[in-house]
Structures are given as structure tokens and as C-alpha cells.
Amino acid sequence: MTIVTILTLRLAPSRTPDVVSYYQSARILESSGASIARLCVSTEDSGTVIVIAEWPDRGAYETWQASPVRGAFSQGILEAAGGAVSSTSEVFQVAEA
Template sequence: MPRIRATGYSIPERRTEAGTVIRTMLKLRAIPDRRPALIDHYREHRVLAASAPYGCLSGELAVDPNNDQAAFVTSRWPSAAAYEDWLSSPVRDGIMRGLQELLDPSHPPEIQILDVIDEVSTEESS
């Protein structure tokens, strides 16, 4: 799998079995006092919904109540290939360009990609 360069960070080459569901965890650190604007950007641009056509199965934007700069985006993808499609999409690039001005340049975004090996959900599908 090739190295992926996405606006704001790069993803190291990784090995995974084809068809493995993955969970991504993105940690963002806003410029002091700019986290509300970061949240507004995610909502106004419907970032989580924008990733659905690329295969995102679910996603959440969460904040740390004890750190007024931290925000986390977790997403579930049917495969690493689907996530790669999102990372290289022009839709995402446009969204990230607007987000860059809200991020603390001394703390670049951090991404973790995890292979899901077991799961349970009590939520009913729509």
C-alpha cells in the first residue's frame, strides 16, 4: 500500500488484510480560543456527512472537556482503501484548506488507523 499524503499530515505505509474494517482516530489541536470555530467548520461543511459517499460507515466529532484546544474525529471505514479514497478526495482537500487556519501549527494533526478485530453495537440500523 503506498504512502498517503493528505493535507495536514501523512499516513505511513501499513499492512492490512483486504476487506478489514478500520477505525480512524484523528486528534486535532485548535489554536487557543478557536475550538468553537473548528467545531463550527465541521458542522457548516458537514465533514462527516461528506465522507459517507467515500465509504465512511460512521463518524463522530468529540471534544475533551478538560482541554479547550483538543478535538477528536473517529470514523469507521469498510477498508483502508475506502479511507484512502477519502484522504485523496478533492472534497476533503477543500474542507481541510479552510480548517488549517484554525489548527495550532505547533501541534500537527495526529492520526491512528486501527484494524477492527471484534465489535458489538446495540444501535439499531436505520
């Protein structure tokens, strides 16, 4: 069953361009295995960045979560954010497409 995940990053607004640039240059979204993924910056608080991803099933998402590549990307995001970033993650099951 298809799931959607939302990763919310909170960082200093001045570091957002660096984080966005890192996502793009490292091709994180393309490497994740998600069917569809979007990187979005809040229009009201540029220090809030979200990643919305759609996965074919929970197993695909869990594979990404366990990937050593994801760990390296997480470190790169932390560095791009200047060492200060907090995050939350939510998982949703698609009820109707």
C-alpha cells in the same frame, strides 16, 4: 475488514468553537464516506479535538484521503483554527465487533 481512524487536532482553545462550527456547516463528516463518524472535544483540554470514524475497509479510507474535497476541507479547518493547527492520525483494524 472494518477499520477505525482517529484524527487528533490541536489548536488554540479559543478557536475550537470555530472549528466545530466549520465541521458542521461544511458537513465534513457526512461527506467523508465513513460508515460512522464523531467529532469530539476533550473535556480536559478544549484545544484538543478528535474525529473518530469507522470505515467499511481500508480502501474507503484511502479514497477519502485522496479526495480533492478533503483537501478543501483541510484548508477550511486551518482557516477556522486561525492558521495554527497540528494534527496526527492513527488507523486501527477492528479485531472484534
